[in-house]
Amino acid sequence: MTASAASLSDPAAARRPRICLGIETSCDETAAAVVVSDPAAQPGQGRPLGTIRAHLVLSQIDEHQGFGGVVPEIAARAHIDHLDRLVAATLDEAKLGLGDLDAIAVTSGPGLIGGVMVGLMTAKGLALGAGVPLLGINHLEAHALTARLTHGVAFPFLLLLVSGGHCLIAEVTGLGQYRRLGATIDDAVGEAFDKTARLLGLGYPGGPAVEAAARDGDPARFAFPRPMIGRPDCDFSFSGLKTAVRQEAERIRVLSRQDVADLAASFQAAVSDSVADRVGRAAEAFVASHGRGHALVVAGGVAANTALRTRLGDVATRRGLHLVAPPVRLCTDNGAMIAWAGLEHLAAGGDLSADDGLALIPRARWPLDPHAEQIVAGGRGRHRG
Template sequence: MLCLGIESSCDETGLALVRDGKLIAEKLASQVDVHAVFGGVVPEIASREHLRVLPVLLAELLLEQSLTAKDLDVVSVARGPGLQGCLLMGLNFAKGLVFSTGAKLVGVNHLWAHLTAAGLEQELQFPSLGLLVSGGHTHIYYIESPLKFTLLGRTLDDAAGEAFDKTAKSLNLPYPGGKLVDDFGRRGIVDKKMFPVPYINNDNLDFSFSGLKTAVATYVNSHPELRLGSMGIPESNSEPHEIVTARNNMLASFNYVVGRKLEVKIERALKRNSDVKSLIVAGGVAANSVVRKVMGKVAKRFSIPLVLPSLHLCTDNGAMIAYAGYLMASSGCRHDLNLEAIPRGRVVPCDWICD
């Protein structure tokens, strides 16, 4: 079975081919440079970029593999959640391919695809506990199979990834700032009292990061010397040593709080779901060094394996959509041309047709 995956939920245009569960080729067009000047993603611009590059990437992908669109058995596409206009670009492109080739159409839950992406590199064990940490979502799932996810906890306001980007922005670090926060934080020393670990003195599995964002903004406002004069990447030789050290210590302390917050909630979830066979951590923030280290320690304490996708599979990509589509199609699940895009804020329905 040859499955094409199409990812266009935000600012990455990804296409990939998975044959019988194995990734054979992929293409990715990033819009980071386009949106960096605005300090975040501009939906209208992102949609137009998807429309521009989708046919180009598909032509290149098929040509390099000596394939044609007629060779596709399945076309899987991220149908949500995401930016409505961006999702529609990918969805309509997928429908056109299906209509012209006769391939099966599969609409993929973008969030679930993140959590099954590691299956491209290793065998997944079920049931598993899944932690999705990204720019738009922070969710905990009980995963019984690639087609059955139960949401146990979610963020009540802001996602972890947004907290990273807003922290970077408060210091005039360029978008996307999560990697820079991680990189500079690794050079600093953690002060556990600098920021509070919010919303852990409760009995639920939900998250809240708005308080941490406010604490960071307050700290930076009271220490304006940490903010760069203009947007850019700080150079240690061009600033006083004490400012560089203080900024790195602040970012190290921020990373610590995020890691500690995730640790508390995941430990709580594992205690309540003692039958899980592994801990899966996915999404863009799963590339953060502190998060990976902390989750490794948690998994070790509970004597289960930690499943982490490779760094290139943590961010949005076509490979995860192709693999998730392959898993669904292999189980006899598909959609018809009435498939709808589901924007962020709405639950993606399990409305597939099973043959």
């Protein structure tokens, strides 16, 4: 079933399922997956457009926990140590060999450059040996397209991407067609969760730790600011909120367990209010352009936060949209999202050969919307990606 330029341009081949191996090493998860497309599935019908045949993620939480965040050199070394075995185990779980693949997809950026390089070099060797196309995938785009794999979301849709390194809202009108509506001007929301968790002694990763502590807390005890609420744009800011939590914790000095829970709950409520306001403004603009009935897709690791999902569901309903969030295991970085993005590009790319991907280079920055680079260069905010 090895792919070639001839087979990829064959109409009969286009009507059969395609098989893609995805490799993700942009941060602190070493991940690989095999995804198979479903040519009979159509976007907008609410059914998955593909099937995950194998999905393995090796977390590096233990390696980074003592530092309160990801150490790039440690992450890259861990990818080197584990990626080959993880790919082999993924293919074994899928009961496939390299010769059964139609393509290999790999994160080419944005991300920690050392980790991206490890994944890219490994993928180049595998693609060259198997004689299949290699597709370099934008990590942000892979998050954006995951809802099409899991829920068959049709274009256009409104995207909220929230993770440790990225925080943005974009209008998605087609494959490769992304228009940024808003982004963080300082910290990403996941970064704010991590730093707040470290401040409160809750450990790493911060998102799940803060959410767990907040369950026993009073979200109204501390009147934290709601950054950017009411602003006419759709941008985010979390640095001031993070500072407010630190100042309140320093005022109390010796934090009881209840103090920590209340601080976590109040912080989480402030984040949810701020994000809901920003997304609501973007949703109004999106509906004005495209009408009601489309999806609001929330992706990225912070999308696993239950309180935030609940608020975003309300925002979507009020604007005539429906909220779509991938399963929690596909919100954080994973190989399935990379494999699926590869299949989307494979279907749209026509003739591809095994040599096309050998010229790929790792990219520490790679914005979804190329125009976003011009905005940042002009002095408006800081785009994480």
